[in-house]
Amino acid sequence: MTNLNKIAIINMEGVSKRYLPDTLALYDVHLHITKGEFVFLTGPSGSGKTTLLRLLFCAEKPSVGEIWLDGMALSSITPSQLPYLRRKIGVVFQDFKLLERHSVFENVALSLEVTGLTGGHIEKRVKQIIERVGLGDKIKRFPPQLSEGERQRVAIARAVANRPQIILADEPTGNLDRPRAKEVLSILEELNAEGTTIICATHDERLYERGYKRTLRLYDGILNSP
Amino acid sequence: MINPYIKRAFSDLKRNLMTQMMTTAVVALSVLIFIFFYFIYLNLQHVAEIFGAELGPVVFLKKDVPAGRIPDIYQKLIKLPGVEAVNYVSPEDAMNRLKTFLKDEKDVLEGVDPDFLPPSFELKITPAFRDIGNISSMAGRIDKWPEVYSVRYGQEWIGGLEAFIRVFRIIVVISAFFLLLTAAFVVSSTIRLALYARKEEIEILHLVGATRMFIQTPFIIQAFSQGLVGSSMAAGIVFFCYLYIKNIVAQFTLLGGIGLYFLPWPHIVSIIAISACVCAVWTAFVIRKSLVQ
Structure with a gap:
């Protein structure tokens, strides 16, 4: 790893998340992820993986503690700054979260349109990224016309279209068979090789069994980091 | 954007x-x-x-007003603010109008002296002055002149219509x-x-x-x-x-x-x-x- 890669891009200090009335989803989490790292976040269902990711993309606020993202304390982010912070993060969900009445092209273009890019630039970048995830021939199709693996690839394409620094993947292979899961993983690995920090929450042991990536384990909201 | x-x-x-x-x-x-x-x-x-324009005030003079006073009264009327034109209607003119109005029944006026109708002035009011309040106040002033018998301007009709329009405007x-x-x-x-x-x-x-x-x-x-x-x-x-x-x-x-x-x-x-x-x-x-x- 180079020195550049050792710069912390995500820092969590003493983060807890409590849901009313008395559910403790995360407890005293201390986490340090460096730029360009690929981290698996594992644990059984209900262990707090999704909550941790939701805190990172500011869908929720911690009850206690502080999170720094690329050096910026999330507690100090104003509502008007939030969209710009989110553009640094690409999110991939288990249920894809694609717009069913929009084509593959339109779904992927959405994350570029919000940045203010216009026609020609969007078209070029979207085509490029869709080719890359292997869906070049299905650019005009709509999500219901695609297989689950293809839909997940569209979701990944949307997440990476505006070149985010971080990708948060929440059970990205949860709905896929083994070959499709491998395909998705290899796309994430490629992106990581280009310098994107990846946090992949999963309880699919097949993904991290090879053991060459850092694996964080969550049990009942408590993080055990090796 | x-x-x-x-x-x-x-x-x-x-x-x-x-x-x-x-x-x-x-x-x-x-x-x-x-x-x-x-x-x-x-x-x-x-x-x-x-x-409002057509039913301008009509100033009826007393029957005993000497003919020599008519031009003076005309001048006084034309100089009033809001008056655009003044038209003198002699008793003979009034009789002719009445005959025209009666058409086939004009015979009922046979032998009637035209002087039984009073001389009058018809006033044409400028559009800016055409308001029931203005006309009413003007009529009140003219009515006090010694030569004037009465002033008519269809006040009930126009007043009613204008009040209705005012209510309608609010609606x-x-x-x-x-x-x-x-x-x-x-x-x-x-x-x-x-x-x-x-x-x-x-x-x-x-x-x-x-x-x-x-x-x-x-x-x-x-x-x-x-x-x-x-x-x-x-x-x-x-x-x-x-x-x-x-x-x-x-x-x-x-x-x-x-x-x-x-x-x-x-x-x-x-x-x-x-x-x-x-x-x-x-x-x-x-x-x-x-x-x-």
């Missing part, structure tokens, strides 16, 4: 065409009712003006307020439903880093265009009704050439612009409350 917003607004319109059309129809109906009231009000006002203003509010409420309710139906899309937009402006602007453009199209349709419908009624009115000679008048074009443009703006502003207000990052 305007073009992408407009593009998104109209592609959304296309995707939810039926709902959008129904909203536009409700806006059209609300504005239609208002424009129709306003159209009636303007035409009543016009009728009042015509009668038009209040109805405008409520109807515009109805239109804005319907549009914003549709937008609220659209927001609810597209909750997932908005959530995704938030996730990919869309600003509040990026999300809400297409909705505001949609509301503005619904207000614009709806109110234009309403104006168009009233205009075609006006053309139809105008032809019918023209056939009634009894109405003495009183024509119908459509709303002045600047008023139409203002109504359309205000409707569009109210719909857009109200929607912006609703979205502001509904959108949570």
Whole structure:
């Protein structure tokens, strides 16, 4: 790893998340992820993986503690700054979260349109990224016309279209068979090789069994980091 | 950044065409009712003006006023503020008019001395002075002149009509307020439903880093265009009704050439612009409350 890669891009200090009335989803989490790292976040269902990711993309606020993202304390982010912070993060969900009445092209273009890019630039970048995830021939199709693996690839394409620094993947292979899961993983690995920090929450042991990536384990909201 | 917003607004319109059309129809109906009231009000006002002009004050002189005083009285009348023209009607002229009015029954006037009718002056009032209050005050002053027997100006009729028009104007203003509010409420309710139906899309937009402006602007453009199209349709419908009624009115000679008048074009443009703006502003207000990052 180079020195550049050792710069912390995500820092969590003493983060807890409590849901009313008395559910403790995360407890005293201390986490340090460096730029360009690929981290698996594992644990059984209900262990707090999704909550941790939701805190990172500011869908929720911690009850206690502080999170720094690329050096910026999330507690100090104003509502008007939030969209710009989110553009640094690409999110991939288990249920894809694609717009069913929009084509593959339109779904992927959405994350570029919000940045203010216009026609020609969007078209070029979207085509490029869709080719890359292997869906070049299905650019005009709509999500219901695609297989689950293809839909997940569209979701990944949307997440990476505006070149985010971080990708948060929440059970990205949860709905896929083994070959499709491998395909998705290899796309994430490629992106990581280009310098994107990846946090992949999963309880699919097949993904991290090879053991060459850092694996964080969550049990009942408590993080055990090796 | 305007073009992408407009593009998104109209592609959304296309995707939810039926709902959008129904909203536009409700806006059209609300504005239609208002424009129709306003159209009636303007035409009543016009009728009042015509009668106000035609029923100018008539100053009846006492029968014993010497003929030599007539030019002096004429000069005094023509110099009064608000008087445009003065016409002297001698007892002979009055008798001739009466005979013309009676047509076939003019024989009843056979042998009647024209002097039984008093001499009079008919005053034509300037348009700016044509108000029941002004005319009434002027008539009161003239009535005190020693040569004057009485002053008549159809006060009951015009006064009643003007009072009715004043009440009607208040009704038009209040109805405008409520109807515009109805239109804005319907549009914003549709937008609220659209927001609810597209909750997932908005959530995704938030996730990919869309600003509040990026999300809400297409909705505001949609509301503005619904207000614009709806109110234009309403104006168009009233205009075609006006053309139809105008032809019918023209056939009634009894109405003495009183024509119908459509709303002045600047008023139409203002109504359309205000409707569009109210719909857009109200929607912006609703979205502001509904959108949570």
